[in-house]
Amino acid sequence: MNHLFSPLKLKDVELKNRLVVSPMCQYSSTDGFANDWHLVHLGSRAVGGAGLIISEATAVSPEGRITPFDLGIWKDEHIPFLKRITDFIHQQGSVAGIQLAHAGRKATKSQPWTGNKHLSPEEGGWENFVAPSPIPFEENTPAPIELDLEGIQKVIADFKAATSRAVAAGFKVAEIHAAHGYLLHEFLSPLSNKRTDQYGGTFENRIRLLFEIVAAVKEVWPENLPLFVRISASDWVPEEESWTIQDSVVLGKELKAAGVDLIDCSSGGNSTKQQISVGPGYQTPFAQAVRLESNILTGAVGLINSASQADHIIRTGQADVVIIAREFLRNPYFPLHAAAEVHKEIKWPVQYERAKLR
Numbered sequence: 207m208n209h210l211f212s213p214l215k216l217k218d219v220e221l222k223n224r225l226v227v228s229p230m231c232q233y234s235s236t237d238g239f240a241n242d243w244h245l246v247h248l249g250s251r252a253v254g255g256a257g258l259i260i261s262e263a264t265a266v267s268p269e270g271r272i273t274p275f276d277l278g279i280w281k282d283e284h285i286p287f288l289k290r291i292t293d294f295i296h297q298q299g300s301v302a303g304i305q306l307a308h309a310g311r312k313a314t315k316s317q318p319w320t321g322n323k324h325l326s327p328e329e330g331g332w333e334n335f336v337a338p339s340p341i342p343f344e345e346n347t348p349a350p351i352e353l354d355l356e357g358i359q360k361v362i363a364d365f366k367a368a369t370s371r372a373v374a375a376g377f378k379v380a381e382i383h384a385a386h387g388y389l390l391h392e393f394l395s396p397l398s399n400k401r402t403d404q405y406g407g408t409f410e411n412r413i414r415l416l417f418e419i420v421a422a423v424k425e426v427w428p429e430n431l432p433l434f435v436r437i438s439a440s441d442w443v444p445e446e447e448s449w450t451i452q453d454s455v456v457l458g459k460e461l462k463a464a465g466v467d468l469i470d471c472s473s474g475g476n477s478t479k480q481q482i483s484v485g486p487g488y489q490t491p492f493a494q495a496v497r498l499e500s501n502i503l504t505g506a507v508g509l510i511n512s513a514s515q516a517d518h519i520i521r522t523g524q525a526d527v528v529i530i531a532r533e534f535l536r537n538p539y540f541p542l543h544a545a546a547e548v549h550k551e552i553k554w555p556v557q558y559e560r561a562k563l564r
């Protein structure tokens with residue numbers, strides 16, 4: 207029976223355990239560049255024993271940033287510092303992954319700690335923030351620009367070029383961000399996609415852009431390295447025509463057929479009307495449903511805060527990896543503690559061996 211510290215082979219990549227650092231925006235870049243903050247932030251979770259560390263949402267274009275301070279990968283100059291980070295992560299026996307992202311209509315915001323407000327160009331934001339349809343996420347904010355077919359081609363090309371740079375930067379896992387109400391989720395969901403062309407209307411049309419991006423990414427992403435997609439498995443707006451777990455199961459089957467290796471099952475983020483009943487493991491049933499019904503590997507995420515909870519998810523086959531965000535912020539050494547809690551012997555960094563928990 208697999209458990210939290212069983213290795214997981216994904217194509218030519220082996221994770222030493224099933225603990226994954228969830229992508230977490232740091233809003234600490236200038237012009238998209240990684241810096242010492244990112245090296246220490248991601249590096250300390252590698253020292254802490256995570257099997258896989260997925261970088262924060264990394265913008266494929268400047269207009270695809272949430273804030274002016276997002277990490278980016280839209281130019282070659284971004285590569286060298288990212289390479290320094292991936293090298294460090296790999297030296298610790300962890301694996302470096304990158305989340306490739308476009309913020310869509312949720313772009314041009316201030317950082318959360320300065321209010322998460324819409325930024326006009328005068329305030330350091332930008333006017334060319336785009337979406338499938340010209341519907342703002344929140345009332346009283348400007349409407350995004352509806353992408354035309356040329357704009358859609360640019361988004362696809364941006365994801366592809368960003369993927370080539372991710373390869374050069376040494377990442378071994380790529381995750382396409384199609385969750386949380388950002389651009390690709392906006393295309394998937396009928397709440398935000400009101401198009402009447404080949405990218406809107408039917409389910410097949412709404413998923414089209416994601417599949418065109420998966421295909422473009424796969425042209426440059428090495429075949430021996432795994433590709434993940436993060437989805438919002440439900441919009442949590444059942445009273446309107448919205449994205450549901452049943453849609454996610456169908457999507458999961460089709461993503462598997464398209465060569466995607468794992469679905470990271472998050473939820474929500476595309477509507478101010480969402481009603482989420484939040485509690486420990488509240489999204490884990492989504493990972494379980496997609497895993498069983500779409501027959502694809504999944505990651506469970508969302509309020510997984512203890513070693514025994516995480517171990518239980520793997521042992522009972524609810525998911526293949528456990529993806530953790532906030533607990534990793536509180537405790538970068540969470541895996542070192544978790545191993546002791548579930549009585550598994552793991553290797554500590556030699557520099558820290560004298561502190562080993564037994």
Ligand SMILES: Cc1cc2nc3c(=O)[nH]c(=O)nc-3n(C[C@H](O)[C@H](O)[C@H](O)COP(=O)(O)O)c2cc1C
Nearest residue numbers: 228229230231262263507508509510530531532533
């Ligand atoms: C500080 C912070 C930044 C986040 N940034 C991202 C992000 O860049 N991409 C993403 O997909 N999710 C992001 N999330 C969501 C987390 O990855 C995760 O899905 C969510 O926090 C639930 O997991 P948790 O209960 O373990 O925190 C962020 C969460 C936090 C707390």
